[in-house]
Amino acid sequence: MRILLVDDMETNRKLLRWMLEEANHEVIEATNGEESLALFHIEQPDMVLLDIIMPGIDGYDVARIIKKSTGNRYVPIIFITAINDDEALTQCLACGGDDFLSKPFNEAILQAKIKSHARIQDLNNQVNKKNEELLYHQALTQREHEIVEHVFNSALSENFYTSDIVNFYLSPMSTFNGDVLLIAPSPRGGLYLMLGDFTGHGLSAAIGALPVSRTFFSMARKGLSIGDIAKEMNSLITALLPDYMFCAATLVELNSAGNEAILWCGGLPNAVLVSPEGKIERFLPSMHTPLGSMEKHAFERDVYTLKLKTGSRLYLHSDGVIEAKNPAGEMFGEHRLNTLLSSEDVNSRHDRVNTITQQLFEFSDINSQNDDISIIEILCKPPKIIASDRPEQDYYSMPSWKMRFNIEPDHMRIGNPPADILAMIAPAAGLSGHKDILHTILTELYLNALEHGILGLSSCLKNEDDGFQTFYTEKEKRLKSLKEGQIEVIVSQDKRSDINGIRIWIHDGGAGFDYHKIPASSSDDSHGRGLMLVKSLCNDEVYFKNGGATVEVFYSL
Numbered sequence: 001m002r003i004l005l006v007d008d009m010e011t012n013r014k015l016l017r018w019m020l021e022e023a024n025h026e027v028i029e030a031t032n033g034e035e036s037l038a039l040f041h042i043e044q045p046d047m048v049l050l051d052i053i054m055p056g057i058d059g060y061d062v063a064r065i066i067k068k069s070t071g072n073r074y075v076p077i078i079f080i081t082a083i084n085d086d087e088a089l090t091q092c093l094a095c096g097g098d099d100f101l102s103k104p105f106n107e108a109i110l111q112a113k114i115k116s117h118a119r120i121q122d123l124n125n126q127v128n129k130k131n132e133e134l135l136y137h138q139a140l141t142q143r144e145h146e147i148v149e150h151v152f153n154s155a156l157s158e159n160f161y162t163s164d165i166v167n168f169y170l171s172p173m174s175t176f177n178g179d180v181l182l183i184a185p186s187p188r189g190g191l192y193l194m195l196g197d198f199t200g201h202g203l204s205a206a207i208g209a210l211p212v213s214r215t216f217f218s219m220a221r222k223g224l225s226i227g228d229i230a231k232e233m234n235s236l237i238t239a240l241l242p243d244y245m246f247c248a249a250t251l252v253e254l255n256s257a258g259n260e261a262i263l264w265c266g267g268l269p270n271a272v273l274v275s276p277e278g279k280i281e282r283f284l285p286s287m288h289t290p291l292g293s294m295e296k297h298a299f300e301r302d303v304y305t306l307k308l309k310t311g312s313r314l315y316l317h318s319d320g321v322i323e324a325k326n327p328a329g330e331m332f333g334e335h336r337l338n339t340l341l342s343s344e345d346v347n348s349r350h351d352r353v354n355t356i357t358q359q360l361f362e363f364s365d366i367n368s369q370n371d372d373i374s375i376i377e378i379l380c381k382p383p384k385i386i387a388s389d390r391p392e393q394d395y396y397s398m399p400s401w402k403m404r405f406n407i408e409p410d411h412m413r414i415g416n417p418p419a420d421i422l423a424m425i426a427p428a429a430g431l432s433g434h435k436d437i438l439h440t441i442l443t444e445l446y447l448n449a450l451e452h453g454i455l456g457l458s459s460c461l462k463n464e465d466d467g468f469q470t471f472y473t474e475k476e477k478r479l480k481s482l483k484e485g486q487i488e489v490i491v492s493q494d495k496r497s498d499i500n501g502i503r504i505w506i507h508d509g510g511a512g513f514d515y516h517k518i519p520a521s522s523s524d525d526s527h528g529r530g531l532m533l534v535k536s537l538c539n540d541e542v543y544f545k546n547g548g549a550t551v552e553v554f555y556s557l
Contacts, residue, residue: 001025001026001045001046001047001114001118002025002026002028002043002044002045002046002047003020003025003026003027003028003045003046003047003048003049003114004028004030004036004039004040004043004045004047004048004049005017005020005027005028005029005030005049006029006030006031006032006033006035006036006048006049006050006051006054006059006062007031007049007051007054007080008031008032008051008054008055009051012051012080012103012105013029013031015105016049016080016105016110017029019105019107019110019111020110022107023111023114025114028043028045032054032055032056032057033054033056033057033058033059033061033062034056034057036048036050036062037057037062037065037066040066040069041069045075046075046118046121047075047076047077047078047114047117047118047121048063048066048075048076048077048078049078049080049101050062050063050077050078050079050080050097051079051080051081052079052080052081052083052088052092053081059079059092060091060092060095061095063077063079063092063095063096063097064095064096066096067095067096068096072124072128072131073124073128074120074121074124074125075121076098076099076117076120076121077096077097077098077099078097078098078099078100078101078113078114078117079092079097079099079100079101080100080101080103080105081100081101081102081103082102082103084102098117099113099117101113143414164379164383164384165191165254165258165378165379165380165381165383165384166183166191166193166376166377166378166379167351167353167376167377167379168181168353168374168375168376168377169353169354169356169357169373169374169375170372170373170374171320171357171372171373171374179195179196179197179198179318179320179372179373179374180194180195180196180197180198180208180209180212180213181193181194181195181196181374181376182194182196182212182213182216182217184216184217184220184221185220185383186220186223186253186256187221187222187223188223188255188256189255189256189383190253190254190255190256190383191252191253191254191378191383192216192220192226192229192251192252192253193251193252193253193254193376193378194212194216194229194249194250194251194252195249195250195268195316195317195318195374195376196208196209196212196247196248196249196291197247197248197249197267197268197318197319197320197372197374198245198246198247199244199245199246199247207241208237208241208245208247211236211237211240212233212236212237212247212291215229215232215233215236216229216233219232225253225262226251226252226253226262226263226264226303227264227301227302227303228301229251229264230249230251230264230266230291230299230301231296231299231301233247233249233291234291234292234294234296234299235296235299237291237292238292238294238295238296241292245292246267246289246290246291246292246293247267247290247291247292248266248267248268248286248290248291248318248319249264249266249267249268249290249291250263250264250265250266250268250271250316251263251264252314252316252378254378254380254383256382256383257382258308258310258379258380258381258382258383259307259308259309259310259380260305260306260307260308261304261305261306261308261314261378261380262303262304262305262306263284263303263304263306264287264288264301264302264303264304265284265285265286265287265288265304266286266287266288266289266290266291267286267288267289267290267291267293268286268316268317268318268319269286269317269318269319269321269322269334270283270284270285270286270334271283271284271314271315271316272284272314272315272338272341273306273308273312273313273314273315274312274313274314274315274341274342274352275309275312276309276310276311276312278342278343279342280338280341280342281312282306284304287300287302287304288300288302308380309380310380310381311379311380311381312380313352313377313378313379313380314377314378314380315341315352315375315376315377315378316374316375316376316378317337317374317375317376318371318372318373318374319371320371320372320373320374321337321356321360321373321374321375322334322337323371324360324363324364324371324373325364326363326364332360332363332364336359336363337356340352340355340356340359341356343355352377353375353376353377356375357373357375360373400492400493400495401492401493402490402491402492402493403421403424403425403490403491403492404488404489404490405417405421405488405489405490405491406486406487406488406489407446407486407487407488407489408486409479409482409483409484409485412450412454412479412482412485412487413479413480413482417446417487417489418439418442418443418446419439421442421489421491422438422439422442425438425491425502437537437555438502438555440533440534440537441504441534441537441538441553441555442489442504444530444531444533444534445504445506445534445551445553446487446489446506447530448530448531448551449487449506449507449508449510449551450479450487450508451475452508452510452513453487453508453509453510453511453512453513453549454482454485454487454508454509454510455475455478455479455482456478456510456511457471457474457475457478459471461474485508485509486509487506487507487508487509488506488507488508488509489504489505489506490503490504490505490506491503491504491505492505494554499556500556500557501554501555501556501557502554502555502557503552503553503554503555504552504553504555505550505551505552506550506551506552507546507549507550507551508549508550509549510549511547511549512546512547512548512549513547513548514548515531515544515548534553537555538553538554538555538556539556541553541554541555541556
């Protein structure tokens with residue numbers, strides 16, 4: 001151990017040095033308080049042997065200052081003193097001392113105390129290391145949750161939540177919801193809706209929402225039948241998810257007049273149709289097993305076809321509603337739910353979803369929710385679907401637009417600017433079929449601007465042994481210490497007389513590069529393959545300015 005020995009008496013220092021060096025400890029000597037503090041910060045010793053009475057700063061003050069500066073690091077302070085007064089010894093411990101050694105010195109006791117505190121120090125170091133690991137994993141988990149949440153939000157960004165005929169309440173048991181509500185306008189002027197409940201809870205259950213949502217929105221845009229949509233989802237879940245994961249679901253298509261609905265019901269509790277007068281007209285029990293539970297060839301596509309009165313209401317819910325328990329273990333149950341659905345109270349009729357959720361939380365312990373809870377109300381009337389709500393509008397009829405983004409160092413470090421930009425421009429009509437290509441173009445242009453323009457990295461690093469690891473290690477190092485710099489991106493719709501497309505302009509403010517050296521064809525050892533790919537996707541409409549610090553591309557739609 002490296003031990004700082006502080007005593008103004010030379011004889012004491014010589015004796016203690018001899019004892020310590022006999023046990024192979026490294027000794028650093030200080031003759032007073034001021035010198036000891038300076039040496040402590042320079043040498044960073046593992047332990048301090050500290051006299052109380054010294055000229056200038058006494059041992060009590062030295063101990064206080066040292067303890068304040070060590071933070072979570074355990075550096076034991078053992079006072080060396082001839083004082084046997086209880087009050088003085090108590091003060092030694094109160095000011096930050098961990099032990100004391102009485103004069104005259106006993107070598108055996110000294111070595112025993114050092115070994116004892118060394119063990120405590122080892123334990124403290126282990127605890128600090130575990131805490132650091134926990135904090136790292138906590139930050140990593142938080143970051144992963146943010147990424148997954150961004151993915152989920154992007155996947156569900158097409159949801160037609162603004163519909164005037166759908167009222168709903170969704171309450172996940174944990175961060176991520178195993179229940180999924182998908183709503184999309186129909187090309188025929190009606191509305192598609194799906195309520196799904198995946199096996200389990202949390203992230204593992206919510207994973208299924210990603211492929212299912214993309215299939216739902218894609219097929220809804222094509223105006224496919226409910227049976228076809230359910231069949232495709234069943235095939236997707238069977239192919240992608242483990243065989244123990246299913247999705248209980250009800251799919252609904254309401255026509256443009258609001259007087260007819262088609263339902264495919266598989267595994268969820270009964271759907272309930274309530275008349276305009278508030279009476280339960282019909283229960284619609286599940287006709288099928290959940291999605292993903294049957295092979296493609298065995299799938300059943302039978303549906304309910306309902307003729308509806310204007311003002312009727314269709315209710316869907318997950319089993320988290322009827323299986324919610326009160327502190328006594330009693331379930332909320334279908335009877336309570338149906339009683340609320342058929343209530344004669346005029347006020348509750350107009351907002352049954354709110355009435356049900358209030359009653360549910362009064363009945364159960366809201367802090368011990370044991371399942372995801374979803375309640376959906378569909379008002380049977382013509383849905384109001386305005387042009388801006390419809391996906392896939394004719395691109396050529398849309399007005400011109402331009403978006404500008406300034407990417408600062410903090411966003412470069414922790415964000416994903418290409419994905420964020422794409423998420424903002426994606427709602428522009430006609431772009432959904434081009435998202436993958438636009439993402440590739442944005443990513444390659446952004447990485448070129450960041451790595452070479454802002455961080456000043458050279459691709460030649462990749463030519464060395466372990467070159468890619470060296471390149472990305474240096475990239476991470478420079479990015480972490482980056483204080484200044486900005487990447488500016490402008491994305492706009494470009495309407496020409498003969499062609500329509502997206503123009504991307506990106507400027508990094510760096511020194512630029514020799515863009516004339518970008519190879520014309522790909523090879524294993526060439527650099528600039530990212531820009532070669534961009535040139536290919538943009539039909540060579542890639543233009544460099546300001547010595548390469550500015551790049552402008554045109555992508556044809």
